[in-house]
Amino acid sequence: MALIQTATFDATGSLPDGWKTGITGEGEARWSVVHDGSAPSGVNVLLQSGEATFCWAVDSGTRIQDGFVEARIKPEGGKEDQAGGLVFRFLDGNNYYVVRMNALEDNVVLYKTVNGKRSPLQVRGRMIGYGIDTPVPNGKWSALRVEFRGALFTVYYKGEKLFEVEDRTFTAAGAVGVWTKADSVTRFDDVRYGQLPE
Numbered sequence: 001m002a003l004i005q006t007a008t009f010d011a012t013g014s015l016p017d018g019w020k021t022g023i024t025g026e027g028e029a030r031w032s033v034v035h036d037g038s039a040p041s042g043v044n045v046l047l048q049s050g051e052a053t054f055c056w057a058v059d060s061g062t063r064i065q066d067g068f069v070e071a072r073i074k075p076e077g078g079k080e081d082q083a084g085g086l087v088f089r090f091l092d093g094n095n096y097y098v099v100r101m102n103a104l105e106d107n108v109v110l111y112k113t114v115n116g117k118r119s120p121l122q123v124r125g126r127m128i129g130y131g132i133d134t135p136v137p138n139g140k141w142s143a144l145r146v147e148f149r150g151a152l153f154t155v156y157y158k159g160e161k162l163f164e165v166e167d168r169t170f171t172a173a174g175a176v177g178v179w180t181k182a183d184s185v186t187r188f189d190d191v192r193y194g195q196l197p198e
Contacts, residue, residue: 004194005062009033010042018061019177022093024116025053039189040072040141046188048180054098054118058090058177062193065089065173069193070145070156073178075103075138077185082138084186088148089174097170098179099146099155103138107131108157110146110165121153124164132163141189149196 007016014033015021021031030050039045048055073084085100094116101108109131111118120130134157136142145156153165176193180186 004192005059007046007059007191008042008189009044009046013044015046015057016059018059019057020060021055021057023052023055024093024113027052027055029055029057031055031057036187036189038074038141041190045074046178046191047185048178048188049185051183053182054113055180056087056090056093056096056177058087058175059193060175062175063173064176064193064195065171066149067176067193067195068145068147069176069191070143071178071191072141072189073101073144074141074187075101075136075184076187078104078183081182081184082186083181083184084144084188085179086144086146086176087179088146088176089170089172090177091170091172091174095170096174097148097153097167099144099153100179100181101136101142101144101157103136106136107133108136108144108155108162110153110155112167112169114169121165121167124166134162147196
């Protein structure tokens with residue numbers, strides 16, 4: 001694969017070749033590429049407007065063991081949740097890591113999903129603590145990034161390092177992509193991913 005790939009959703013007006021969508025749990029995802037005058041780049045963005053336990057869209061042809069994934073994310077609706085996130089080391093729809101931001105809770109948390117069950121990972125260096133409380137605006141674009149190398153995952157939000165997590169549940173290479181929860185209506189743009197330099 002190329003060292004770094006970027007999905008802006010502008011070239012074809014649809015999901016790029018090789019991207020796959022689905023859910024974890026119950027419900028129905030509704031992914032579409034739509035025109036958006038506020039898009040960080042180009043004119044199109046990826047919109048998830050369905051409702052399911054968790055919805056995901058991944059580049060199924062990419063396998064990254066040590067690398068990064070980042071995106072611009074804009075939560076814009078949802079009564080139960082207003083969340084958007086990034087998945088990595090994605091093995092299948094029931095087994096992957098996800099870091100997500102939530103505009104209703106104003107926090108960023110990293111989880112592992114094992115056999116369809118999600119649980120939060122503890123922030124490195126804290127006795128207690130899952131994720132970090134930080135303002136997550138509704139209706140505005142924010143940058144979220146995670147770097148993963150071995151058992152160490154580093155989360156960046158709005159260009160600043162937010163926290164680190166260590167976990168060894170999934171160590172093999174997997175797909176990367178984006179994610180939402182429950183009734184979140186969320187937009188994504190500039191999804192970039194690739195390998196980290198040695």
